[in-house]
Structure formats: structure tokens, C-alpha cells
Amino acid sequence: MVTITQTKLGPLVATFGGISHIGSASVNQDAFFIVSVDPDTLVLGVFDGHGPDVGQLAAHAAKAFFTAAFRDASTLSAFLDHPEQESRRLFHACHRQLFGRFRTFYENQGVSVREEHHEKGVYLVKRFGRTLPYTCVYGGTTATIAVIHHNRLIVANVGDSTALLARPHNETSPESNQDETNLPSHLSILTGHHAPDSKEEYERILSANPHSTLQFLYDHSTDRDQDPIHSTSTTSKLSARYVKNVRHEWATVVSAPPDAKHADSLAFTRSLGDFHLHAHGLSCEPDVTESTIEPGMCLVVASDGVWDVWQYEQVAAFFTGSSQDVEMALDSARICEFMRMNHAKAQALFNGQADNMTAVVCSFHSV
Numbered sequence: 001m002v003t004i005t006q007t008k009l010g011p012l013v014a015t016f017g018g019i020s021h022i023g024s025a026s027v028n029q030d031a032f033f034i035v036s037v038d039p040d041t042l043v044l045g046v047f048d049g050h051g052p053d054v055g056q057l058a059a060h061a062a063k064a065f066f067t068a069a070f071r072d073a074s075t076l077s078a079f080l081d082h083p084e085q086e087s088r089r090l091f092h093a094c095h096r097q098l099f100g101r102f103r104t105f106y107e108n109q110g111v112s113v114r115e116e117h118h119e120k121g122v123y124l125v126k127r128f129g130r131t132l133p134y135t136c137v138y139g140g141t142t143a144t145i146a147v148i149h150h151n152r153l154i155v156a157n158v159g160d161s162t163a164l165l166a167r168p169h170n171e172t173s174p175e176s177n178q179d180e181t182n183l184p185s186h187l188s189i190l191t192g193h194h195a196p197d198s199k200e201e202y203e204r205i206l207s208a209n210p211h212s213t214l215q216f217l218y219d220h221s222t223d224r225d226q227d228p229i230h231s232t233s234t235t236s237k238l239s240a241r242y243v244k245n246v247r248h249e250w251a252t253v254v255s256a257p258p259d260a261k262h263a264d265s266l267a268f269t270r271s272l273g274d275f276h277l278h279a280h281g282l283s284c285e286p287d288v289t290e291s292t293i294e295p296g297m298c299l300v301v302a303s304d305g306v307w308d309v310w311q312y313e314q315v316a317a318f319f320t321g322s323s324q325d326v327e328m329a330l331d332s333a334r335i336c337e338f339m340r341m342n343h344a345k346a347q348a349l350f351n352g353q354a355d356n357m358t359a360v361v362c363s364f365h366s367v
Helices: 056-069 073-081 083-107 199-209 311-322 334-350
Strands: 007-008 012-019 030-038 041-050 111-117 121-128 144-151 152-158 163-166 187-189 231-234 238-240 287-292 298-302 357-366
Touching: 007 041, 007 056, 007 083, 012 334, 030 056, 030 073, 030 298, 030 357, 041 056, 041 121, 041 298, 041 357, 056 144, 073 083, 073 144, 073 152, 083 121, 083 144, 083 152, 083 287, 121 163, 121 357, 144 298, 152 238, 163 311, 187 311, 298 311, 311 334, 311 357, 334 357
Parallel strands: none
Antiparallel strands: 007 012, 012 357, 030 041, 041 144, 111 121, 144 152, 152 287, 163 187, 163 298, 231 238, 298 357
């Protein structure tokens, strides 16, 4: 069962809980935490690990790092005073720590590990036997951290574990109130869009690394008429070929250059870990946003195992309803029902191959 907790944050009361489901995988590489670090501050984090050996380690090591960091009063104070600067410092420190954790993980198993140097960074390779070749250490994690101090909300992220802030709304209001992101005006995405098909990310990496040889969607043109994103099977069943979720977003990757020593790719442009791709230009630099919390709002932070199967409006409606509703109580049963529905949707959408799925939900009301 999910434990639901309440805490007072200045003029607000926060009600919160989190849940994770392994999906169809053999290992759950997701992790999350929620901690009240002082009487006025709540910190939560969601991590989605990836990689055959160290994905779970990456997520849990990052969870431990940020939990410990924000329990330190001086770190919290510095973060609240200078959120962008302190976010960068913390994310870079966690990224460096993962390097040592990965090395220790293999060495404790008697595996030979060594560093390989590239002009833009260092990565690890491993060898399981004296007669075997060295192979690349693959893996890392997303990280989305939300710090709530009184009615102030600061979110920092790398990767695709999205944070959604929803306000109560009147369902009869016109859809023309959508903003430039095509989201209704009562919804806000608080995390950076770190997808390989993001033109902004492509230009950012080239600006920071003019000689970057990472391969992006924009390195080659694709004619959708010649390369359709849907296909029809012999049984006339329509299936998506190159879309990754119910919002029909393209399934794209950023890849190591063709002449790289090791083949490597990832579904987002920023992460913690993934040292081989970072040596070719990937970044652990977080995007940071700041918002003001008002009574009736709801914050949902989740891994892509959740966001792949819902429209953002559906998640908001599930946890907030409309302004005409009596305030919807956030309780254990509601969060469990959300995850039950999420698992069923994922199994149907991905033909029984549901991803790990994790969600942290926090609702706010007046004292």
C-alpha cells in the first residue's frame, strides 16, 4: 500500500505519496524519494535508470545522493538562495559520484575495469576474463528533483522524468486557452524537454561543443511519406513504428558517432552517468524552473513508464477534477488505482511489455 503523508508548508498543507511498479521487466530500475527536510520544506525526486548492469544502481545511487544532500541545512539554504547555480553543482557532483560507483560495482565482482580517455571526457570499459575483449560500461539515470519551500516550487531535471503542475479548472472553458506548448492553460510542464528531436537541444549541444560528433535527428532529413511512422500488419492491425507514446511523439535517439570505439545511443540528451556518450557531448547540466504554488494545485512527477500512456490532461483530471468539483482527496486508494490503470494501459499499448513506472503525487490546499 501507498503511505499518504501531510505536512504544513507555510500557508499551505501538502498531501503526498509515491508509488512504483516493475511493469513487465525483471528488475525495477526506477527509484523515488519524498522527504520533509525541515518544517517548511519538502523535497522529492524521481529517477529512471537504464543500462543492462548499472541502471538500477544509477537510480538508487542518485536517490541516495540527493536525499543526503538536501538533508544538509547548508546545502538546502544555498539551493534556496541560488537554485540554478546550486542545481548545477549538485547534478555535476552526483554525475561524478556515479563514475566511482560503477567502477566499484564491477571491481567487487572481480571484473577488470579501466578508464578510456576521449578528448571530451573519460569513460569506463570492463573485461570479464583475461582472454575476452574490453567492452563499454553502459548506463545511467534520469533525475527530476522538486523542492517545495512554503509556496515556492523549484524543479531541476535531466532526462525525461517529467514534472506536471495542474491547477483546478472549469471543463467548459474554451480550449483556445492553450499556450505555445499546446497544453491547456491550467497545466504547466516544469521540466526541460531533453529529447533528441528537440531543435533547442541540438543547437545547445552544438553551441557548447562546436566539434561534437553526436548523431541527432537533425543530422539527416527524414521524409515521413517515404518512411511512415505507422505500419499495418498482415492482420490489418495498425501499429506505431516510430512513435513512443500516446501523444504521438517521435521515438528518437542520440547516438555516438559512426567512428566511435563503441556503439552507443540514448533516448534523451541529458543524463547522469552514460559516461561514454558524455565523452562525446552529452550533458548532466539540469534545466531549472521556478513556480508559485496555490491552493488546489497538484504536482505529479513521474517516469516515462507513466507519461508514455497518458495525455497530460488525463493525469491532471484524475488527480484534480474541475473547479466545479468538491476538492478531490488524495489518498492511498486513489494513487493505487492510478497505477493499476497505468499498468493496464501500458500492457495494452506495448503488447505486454510494460516499462517500469513510478509516480510521486503532491496536492496542495490552504491551512
